[in-house]
Amino acid sequence: MVADLSAAFLPASCPLLVVKVGSSLLVQPDGTVRREWLQTLVADISARHKAGQRCIIVTSGAIALGARRLGFDKGGRASLADAQAAASVGQIVLSGIWADLLEGQSLAAAQMLVTLDDLEDRRRYLNIAATLDRLLGAGAVPVINENDSVATEEIRFGDNDRLAARVAQAAGATGVILLSDVDGLFDRAPHLPGATLLPTIDKIDGRVRVMVAEGSSSGMGSGGMASKLDAADIATRAGIGLVIASGLRDHPLLALEQGGASTFFAPREGGSARKSWLGGRLTVKGRIRIDDGAVQALKNGSSLLPAGALSVEGEFKRGDVIDISADDDIAIARGLSEYDAVDAARICGHRSSELAAILGTVPRSVLVHRDQLVLL
Numbered sequence: 001m002v003a004d005l006s007a008a009f010l011p012a013s014c015p016l017l018v019v020k021v022g023s024s025l026l027v028q029p030d031g032t033v034r035r036e037w038l039q040t041l042v043a044d045i046s047a048r049h050k051a052g053q054r055c056i057i058v059t060s061g062a063i064a065l066g067a068r069r070l071g072f073d074k075g076g077r078a079s080l081a082d083a084q085a086a087a088s089v090g091q092i093v094l095s096g097i098w099a100d101l102l103e104g105q106s107l108a109a110a111q112m113l114v115t116l117d118d119l120e121d122r123r124r125y126l127n128i129a130a131t132l133d134r135l136l137g138a139g140a141v142p143v144i145n146e147n148d149s150v151a152t153e154e155i156r157f158g159d160n161d162r163l164a165a166r167v168a169q170a171a172g173a174t175g176v177i178l179l180s181d182v183d184g185l186f187d188r189a190p191h192l193p194g195a196t197l198l199p200t201i202d203k204i205d206g207r208v209r210v211m212v213a214e215g216s217s218s219g220m221g222s223g224g225m226a227s228k229l230d231a232a233d234i235a236t237r238a239g240i241g242l243v244i245a246s247g248l249r250d251h252p253l254l255a256l257e258q259g260g261a262s263t264f265f266a267p268r269e270g271g272s273a274r275k276s277w278l279g280g281r282l283t284v285k286g287r288i289r290i291d292d293g294a295v296q297a298l299k300n301g302s303s304l305l306p307a308g309a310l311s312v313e314g315e316f317k318r319g320d321v322i323d324i325s326a327d328d329d330i331a332i333a334r335g336l337s338e339y340d341a342v343d344a345a346r347i348c349g350h351r352s353s354e355l356a357a358i359l360g361t362v363p364r365s366v367l368v369h370r371d372q373l374v375l376l
């Protein structure tokens with residue numbers, strides 16, 4: 001397994017790597033930054049930079065840092081207003097530390113603060129991709145965090161694990177390393193007796209999900225292991241390998257190279273860049289249930305026709321992302337709807353020749369076009 005890891009993440013085989021640093025790792029319980037440790041991570045990044053690998057840093061910690069300075073309790077997470085205020089105070093400190101440490105290695109830090117919407121909207125997503133491309137081409141090191149001080153509940157990731165996976169997709173990275181305060185994914189909460197580290201995961205299914213306790217144990221982070229699994233799901237579907245590893249040791253990237261403990265999520269094969277963007281979208285507005293014949297048709301690469309649809313749930317507009325399921329709640333596909341929810345419900349189960357009479361207009365022949373659809 002160590003061989004897999006090295007091949008997936010060393011400069012020769014991974015030209016662009018995303019490294020995410022969690023709050024629990026960056027901020028100490030007394031609210032100060034683990035600066036000496038961070039310096040060893042930046043030294044690792046610099047060594048890889050010299051070996052030809054470009055790195056993007058996704059950093060948490062703004063809320064935890066700001067909360068301490070403003071004297072907020074519950075790590076600044078008692079309310080959205082607290083989190084927003086704490087983030088504005090903490091982010092400026094956080095950026096300063098990264099800029100300072102990278103400068104110490106003669107690397108230019110490039111700050112980008114993004115919201116969920118920036119990565120869900122196709123045009124803004126491509127814009128971020130272009131900015132990252134230009135920065136990396138110029139040899140800068142992007143340092144990214146969520147724009148917490150303006151993000152509201154509806155438009156926020158809330159954890160930086162999924163943000164790191166989405167950034168990796170946008171930038172065309174081939175590896176993501178999530179550094180946390182655990183060695184990786186254990187078969188149960190790591191403090192429980194008998195907990196065993198799982199070195200590789202090929203598929204994130206229900207058996208893997210039940211191993212994970214909700215929330216952050218340190219009280220500093222927000223996502224916990226559940227959001228790391230979501231991130232692994234987004235990344236691996238996009239053909240990107242992801243590793244969860246401990247940042248509790250100095251030189252954490254070097255430690256990983258030398259065979260340090262971790263969990264590796266293997267990338268999946270296939271899928272276009274556009275489809276992987278679609279599959280990773282987090283804002284799903286509705287659901288269409290389909291019959292067995294339609295399930296088979298989608299698996300064979302066809303578009304979804306109204307004739308195979310059974311029912312419609314949710315309120316969505318044309319162009320919104322919807323899930324497609326058979327008779328349970330597990331989505332088998334995700335795509336952009338050609339119809340709003342009201343019209344989609346009206347034409348469910350009807351043949352193409354009947355649509356004009358039902359809708360009174362020249363209809364679009366498919367509910368979801370195969371180019372706008374990804375199997376999950």
Ligand SMILES: Nc1ncnc2c1ncn2[C@@H]1O[C@H](COP(=O)(O)OP(=O)(O)O)[C@@H](O)[C@H]1O
Nearest residue numbers: 022023024180186188211213216217221224225
């Ligand atoms: N099955 C599991 N394996 C590993 N860690 C787990 C598991 N279930 C819950 N956790 C908890 O997830 C925590 C890491 O998440 P979090 O505190 O959000 O870190 P970060 O700030 O690095 O994102 C670990 O400290 C651990 O206690």
Ligand SMILES: N[C@@H](CCC(=O)OP(=O)(O)O)C(=O)O
Nearest residue numbers: 023061062063160221222223
């Ligand atoms: N954007 C937030 C980080 C969100 C968060 O806590 O993420 P994590 O530590 O990865 O669970 C911040 O800078 O405080």
